[in-house]
Amino acid sequence: MALSEVCNTGLALALASHHEKAAENHLLQPDPQEEKKRKKDKDKEKEKFSLKYDHLFPSLTLGPSDGTYTDQLASEMEEAGKVSGESVHNLHKRASSLSAVSSFSNSSEGEEVEVEKVSSRMSNEDEEASPRKKLRLTKEQSAVLEDSFKEHATLSPKQKQDLSRQLSLRPRQVEVWFQNRRARTKLKQTEVDCELLKKCCETLTEENKRLQKELQELKSLKLAAPFYMQLPAATLTMCPSCERICNAGDGSSTTPFSIVATKPHFYNSFNHPSAAC
DNA sequence: GTAGTCAACTAGAAGG
DNA sequence: CCTTCTAGTTGACTAC
DSSP, X not given: OOHHHHHHTTTOOOTTOGGGHHHHHHHTOOOHHHHHHHHHHHHHHHHHHHHHXXXXXXXXXXXXXXXXXXXXXXXXXXXXXXXXXXXXXXXXHHHHHHOOEEEXXXXXXXXXXXXXXXXXXXXXXXXXXXXXXXXXXXXXXXXXXHHHHHHOSSOOXXXXXXXXXXXXXXXXXXXXXXXXXXXXXXXHHHHHXXXXXXXXXXXXXXXXXXXXXHXXXXXXXXXXXXXXXXXXXGGEEEXXXXXXXXXTTOOXXXXXXXXXXXSOSOOOTTTOGGGGO
């Protein structure tokens, strides 16, 4: 989008309006450089994570132990809940209160390892005992989610189920990932829009300065040569963009700046923000 | 120590 | 009423 287009829209940015959602996906393909950096960081992170927690995996992989399978339980209960009409949220709470275990996977050299860890989804009374731990999605999980997000920024229940199965995540985790991803996308778009507005503002400020200067010049010209004063005021107007004097009755302007030239003479801070600068 | 990132959470609105 | 969404927040973790 050209800067001039932004400016000509009256600077009105309907951020994240529904009709923009589709466009967002195209606008916000991850910056390759940033993506590289992120990958690098994630690799580092993964390596460290593996080193840090690998020793825990065997004991954590044991599954139900004293806690049963919260993930499966939650998912199964979620499925059942759809039938019975019970809220998923409550089901997760119930599942979590039954067992403080959730699963995540960590890949090591392409090998997917299923682990169980202390759940981040605790009931209030459990929270004190074991505070939530940070779950990091693996590179593969993130990649699959990203791919899916590129196709659809929102999830259908079926897609959610499919992804959760494919990635060994709870449907809720997939859902949350998409929510956060949309939020990040929107934030990024807002930043881009802010930059555009900033540039637009700078341009308009410059234009305003130029016009002020021009006005001063014209005033001094008027004092020096009062020729124009002798003509009826209503017949003369100054076109601020093409820097020439023209007749107000003559609508056939040939200036390339037709927008400015056709409605040039009334500036206010509403439709010309720079005038307020 | 602190700023940044991100998964997970909550509250409230919208839509069915 | 339930589900799903956004906006804002929290807390774990990392990099500097």
